[in-house]
Amino acid sequence: MESFLKKDFNMILPRGSMRLIDRNVYAENITSIEVLIEILRTSLGPNGMDKMIIDKDGIIWVASDGFTILEKIEVEHPAAILLVQAARAVYKEVGDGTISTALLIGNLLREYEELIKKKIHPNILADGCLKAAEKSLEFMDKFAIHLSNKKDEKILKHIAETTLSKLPSKERKRLARLIVEAILRIIEEDGDRLQIDLSYVDIRKKTGWSSIESQLINGFAFFRELAHSAMPKRIKNAKILVVKGEVLIKQAFKLTKHSVLIEHPILISEHYNQENEFLYDIEKKIFDVGANVVIVEKGIDPRLLYHLSQHEILAIRRVVIEDLEKIAKATGAKIVTGVENATPKDLGAAKLVESKKINNQPWLFIEGCRNPKCVTLLLRGKNEQELNRIERLVLKALHAVKNALISGKIVIGGGATEIEVANFLRHWAYTIPTREQLAIKGFANALDSLVSQLAENSGLKPLDTLIKLKALHARGEKWIGINAYSKKIENMVKKKIFEPLLTKEQIIKSASETAAMILRINEVIKERKLKGKEFHEKRREEATRPERVKKIHREYGVEGPYT
């Protein structure tokens, strides 16, 4: 029976809630994404611009990498949040490609908005978009360069350099060399398969000097001073005892605010003798176990420090637990809780433990560890901001080299791969006799727009560059792309601008899935945000709902009439 009541949306949702349908949804979603893209687009590529972000705590961040920018700006619109999530997912998966993912989603939606205006159903566009992505992946796999020697150091260095392309040439080359060296040290071969655990590369930062002074340490290094100035600064064939907690001499009597009345002077010396005995016990234990380096999480009794230095034992105190764990992992030590529990089996080993000054500050180097896979990348930079920026780029480059090694496939950068994929898609689209053909062509245009953005950011005329590139590729010059250093159109293979295939694949997968997801949304229902008194009343009502109270009582073992 037809209801005589008017179907009012507010019958089921609080007053003031909002509902958008069909065209309005697409328009709003796409516009919100375009606003976000506007911020990101100028940061793409080696000549990408930096953004200064002042977060809600007032901390200033200067960044040109997508992950940091997206992490620091608070996005509220649901469609824009989907884009941020997609870009982050790519970063988590392959450690790079955030801006490209975001831009590709934006470009795709811009293309499809035009087609929606021409009354093409968004579901058709979403299907076409996913098909185009699938075909692009197939094509890229064939287009990729397969590395005959996976561990080709030169190629790996070029991959690292491409990822570090936002740095000046000298620094880029130096860091790329260190990154490849680090990866080759931690690599594990399991038959034909390579395994790379990046947690073995510990990154430390030290301000002062330039990033060219960065170095790779075969082991572990951290900022700490010797516990006593008379201790040896260098121990060869170190046997390392790692202690959690503190190393204190038990006090014969505790110094508290209460006074202790000692009636005879002999009793005082008895107390001291007792303490000396405790001191001797700990000293002897360290000696008997065979340790010549002691690393402790908290404090070490000052009286013990002097005795240790007399025995040529090097001690370090106040080491954070994360570092303690890393030292244990590198040296093969077992962390003990208290010296009294130590056994010779708990000791770690390293060829050399040395206290050295860097920029007048004391660092401890543990080199030639039992576990040879542990390395430390000691990054240098003029200030905190620069160091953070370098660290983010180095992390990306570590991932890029790892990804290239694992898959053994690389592609060329500078937009050349995108142009080839777009050309292929256009040809393939003509064989599709449905409206999906338009979605596939839209995908190709979206890839082209990535290239014109790269050209624009490199100071070239975007449209002219794109036309030239397309013409050259159509003539079979498939390696031609934009060299952002020379700001010319050049052969990317000759210029060694290489990237891992995995990153490009992930960008296409994630961007197409997100664009399709956004296209399929035809209705947005926004509940009105409650504020002030209304908000607190709603919270109270929710918190005291009988089912919730019942659940809490059950969890905490409170018996009620219902149990």
Ligand SMILES: Nc1ncnc2c1ncn2[C@@H]1O[C@H](COP(=O)(O)OP(=O)(O)OP(=O)(O)O)[C@@H](O)[C@H]1O
């Ligand atoms: N020397 C170069 N010349 C031209 N293009 C380059 C060069 N080096 C890298 N590129 C291109 O720059 C693009 C990557 O730029 P960028 O690193 O700024 O973005 P992203 O990887 O998508 O995002 P992010 O690194 O912030 O996560 C790729 O398309 C790559 O081919």
Ligand SMILES: [Mg+2]
């Ligand atoms: Mg990048």
